[in-house]
Amino acid sequence: MPDSAAAPVILGTTGPFPHGVLAERHPAIIRRVRDAFPYGPAQHRALDTLLHDCTEGTIGPLPGADRWRGWGLDRHLGQSWFDVPWLWSESYFYRRLLDAVGYFAPGPWQGIDPFRPFKLAELDGKETDEELAALDALGDDPDRALLHGSLWGNRADLGFRLSAESGEAVSALVADDSAGLWPLLRGGTLCLVADNAGRELVPDLLLIAHLLDSGRVADAVLHLKPYPSYVSDATTADLLDALRRLTAAPGAAARYGRTLWSALSDGRLAVRAHPFSCAPLPYAEAPGDLRAEWAAADLTLFKGDLNYRRLVGDRLWPPTTPFAEVTDWFPGPVAALRTLKSDVVTGLSPDTVAALDAAEGQRWRTAGTHALIQVNPSPSASA
Numbered sequence: 021m022p023d024s025a026a027a028p029v030i031l032g033t034t035g036p037f038p039h040g041v042l043a044e045r046h047p048a049i050i051r052r053v054r055d056a057f058p059y060g061p062a063q064h065r066a067l068d069t070l071l072h073d074c075t076e077g078t079i080g081p082l083p084g085a086d087r088w089r090g091w092g093l094d095r096h097l098g099q100s101w102f103d104v105p106w107l108w109s110e111s112y113f114y115r116r117l118l119d120a121v122g123y124f125a126p127g128p129w130q131g132i133d134p135f136r137p138f139k140l141a142e143l144d145g146k147e148t149d150e151e152l153a154a155l156d157a158l159g160d161d162p163d164r165a166l167l168h169g170s171l172w173g174n175r176a177d178l179g180f181r182l183s184a185e186s187g188e189a190v191s192a193l194v195a196d197d198s199a200g201l202w203p204l205l206r207g208g209t210l211c212l213v214a215d216n217a218g219r220e221l222v223p224d225l226l227l228i229a230h231l232l233d234s235g236r237v238a239d240a241v242l243h244l245k246p247y248p249s250y251v252s253d254a255t256t257a258d259l260l261d262a263l264r265r266l267t268a269a270p271g272a273a274a275r276y277g278r279t280l281w282s283a284l285s286d287g288r289l290a291v292r293a294h295p296f297s298c299a300p301l302p303y304a305e306a307p308g309d310l311r312a313e314w315a316a317a318d319l320t321l322f323k324g325d326l327n328y329r330r331l332v333g334d335r336l337w338p339p340t341t342p343f344a345e346v347t348d349w350f351p352g353p354v355a356a357l358r359t360l361k362s363d364v365v366t367g368l369s370p371d372t373v374a375a376l377d378a379a380e381g382q383r384w385r386t387a388g389t390h391a392l393i394q395v396n397p398s399p400s401a402s403a
C-alpha cells in the first residue's frame with residue numbers, strides 16, 4: 021500500500037475547494053430545496069437551524085440514525101464541520117438535510133425526495149432527448165461510444181451545477197486505461213456502482229443494456245443509494261424514472277429500455293441499495309457482505325467523483341501515486357470512470373500533471389472539464 025501518511029486526509033480546512041463546498045455550496049443547496057417545495061413552518065425552522073449549524077455550528081446528534089454512531093458520529097460530536105474529514109462532513113450535511121425536511125419521520129413528507137424536482141427537470145430536458153436520439157446512429161464502435169457516454173454523463177451532476185455553472189469546453193482524458201477494461205468483460209458479472217440520476221444514470225443503463233445484449237456480460241448488479249444524497253445521487257425511484265424515460269422514447273432507446281426491463285424481471289440485472297453506500301467513509305471500510313459482492317464480480321466499475329474519493333481514499337495523494345497501489349485493497353478487478361470534480365486524483369503521469377498545472381494551475385482538478393478511465397485488473401486482495 022502507498023504511504024498514506026504522505027497523503028493527508030482532506031478536511032474542510034484543507035483548501036479553497038472543500039472549504040467552498042461547506043461554506044457556499046451547502047447553503048445554496050438549502051436555499052434551492054427550500055424554494056422547491058411548500059414546506060411547513062417546522063421544516064423551515066429545521067432548515068434555518070441546519071443553515072446556521074453547517075456554517076457556524078458544531079456536529080450534533082442524529083436521532084434514530086444508529087449506524088452513524090459507528091460511522092464516526094460519536095467521535096465527531098461537538099467538532100466544527102470544517103475540522104472533520106470533508107467526506108464525513110459532506111455526507112453528514114445530506115443526512116441532516118433529509119432530517120430537516122422530514123424524509124425519515126413518519127408523516128406526509130416521509131420518503132419525499134427533496135431533490136426530485138431538479139432530477140426530473142434534467143431527465144425531462146431536451147438534452148436527454150438529444151442524447152437518446154443519438155443512439156440511432158451510434159457508429160461502428162458502440163463499445164467505445166457507450167463507455168464514453170457513461171463517463172461524460174458524470175458531468176451531469178446537479179450538486180456541482182447548482183452552485184457553479186460551468187460552460188467550459190471539455191478536454192481530453194487525463195488517464196485512459198480503457199484498453200485494459202474490455203478483456204475483463206468476458207461474459208461474467210459486472211458490478212456498476214452508480215453515481216448520479218438523470219443524465220448520468222441513463223447512459224450507465226445504456227452501457228449495461230449494451231453489455232448484456234452483446235454478451236460481454238451475462239449479468240449485472242447495479243448499486244444505488246438507499247436514500248437521496250449529494251443532490252443527484254441515484255436511488256431506486258430514479259432508476260424507475262430513467263427506465264420509464266427509455267421505454268417511452270422512440271427508436272433504439274426503447275429497445276435498450278426493454279432489454280433492461282426484461283433483465284430486471286429475469287434477474288440478469290439485480291439492484292442493490294446497501295446502507296454503506298450512503299456512509300460517510302471510504303469504501304476500504306466497507307462491511308463484509310458488500311466486499312463479498314465486489315469479490316464475486318468480474319469487474320466492479322465505480323462511477324463519478326464521490327465514488328472515486330471513497331475508492332482511493334479522500335486524501336491529497338501526490339497525483340502520480342499509482343492507481344494500482346491505492347486500490348490494492350479491493351477484493352476484485354476494479355475500474356473508475358470519473359470526471360474530475362475534487363482535489364483527489366491518482367495514477368497520472370508526471371508529464372500529464374506538469375502540462376495540466378502549467379496550463380491551468382490547480383483548476384483542472386475540480387472544474388469537471390477533465391475525465392479519467394482507470395483500471396486495476398488484479399489487486400493483491402483479489403488473489
Ligand SMILES: O=P(O)(O)OC[C@@]1(O)O[C@H](CO)[C@@H](O)[C@@H]1O
Pocket residue numbers: 041110174177179180215216250323324325326327329361362
Ligand atoms: O460524485 P459526483 O456526482 O461526480 O460529484 C460529487 C461532487 O459534486 O460532490 C463533491 C463536492 O460536493 C465533489 O466530490 C464532487 O464535486
